[in-house]
Amino acid sequence: MRIKNIALIATVLVPSLVLASGAEHHDITMFNSDFFYRVFNFAIFAGLLYYLAAHPIKAFFTGRTEGIANQLKEIEEKLEASKKDRLAAEENVVKAEEKAKEIVIDANNEAKMLSANIAEKNENTLTLLVKQSEEKKVLESKKATRATIDTLLNDGFENSDITVDEAKVVSLISKKVA
Numbered sequence: 651m652r653i654k655n656i657a658l659i660a661t662v663l664v665p666s667l668v669l670a671s672g673a674e675h676h677d678i679t680m681f682n683s684d685f686f687y688r689v690f691n692f693a694i695f696a697g698l699l700y701y702l703a704a705h706p707i708k709a710f711f712t713g714r715t716e717g718i719a720n721q722l723k724e725i726e727e728k729l730e731a732s733k734k735d736r737l738a739a740e741e742n743v744v745k746a747e748e749k750a751k752e753i754v755i756d757a758n759n760e761a762k763m764l765s766a767n768i769a770e771k772n773e774n775t776l777t778l779l780v781k782q783s784e785e786k787k788v789l790e791s792k793k794a795t796r797a798t799i800d801t802l803l804n805d806g807f808e809n810s811d812i813t814v815d816e817a818k819v820v821s822l823i824s825k826k827v828a
Contacts, residue, residue, distance in 0.1 A: 654702070661694050 657698065657701070661698055
């Protein structure tokens with residue numbers, strides 16, 4: 651810091667002492683004009699400006715470069731992560747499609763089993779209904795036969811047509827009891 655202060659004082663005082671001149675008038679030419687002094691002053695000013703501002707400017711641009719590099723690195727990491735996520739999602743889609751195919755196959759098999767089961771139950775029910783129908787026919791046929799026999803016996807014979815003597819009744823009852 652002390653060197654900077656000395657350099658700053660020197661840049662201000664030295665040109666003032668060197669360039670101080672009398673009030674004489676001279677013909678102005680390239681060599682006796684103050685052009686070289688101005689160039690010299692400008693060079694000193696530019697050197698001081700570089701000396702004082704070069705490090706902060708360099709640090710700024712270095713930091714900016716590192717910041718951009720870090721951002722680029724983060725973006726590349728995010729890109730890689732998104733690529734991995736995309737690949738994982740594609741694998742999940744393939745697995746889901748396979749699972750859907752399995753579900754459809756299972757559903758078709760289950761539907762076939764259910765339809766076969768329903769058809770078997772319907773066949774059993776139909777067989778049972780046919781059997782009940784035949785039993786009912788036989789029963790109705792027996793009822794009709796009994797009714798016919800009853801009407802024939804009741805209407806066809808009269809009590810006067812049948813003669814039953816006591817010996818016959820005793821023999822019938824004894825057969826029934828024995």
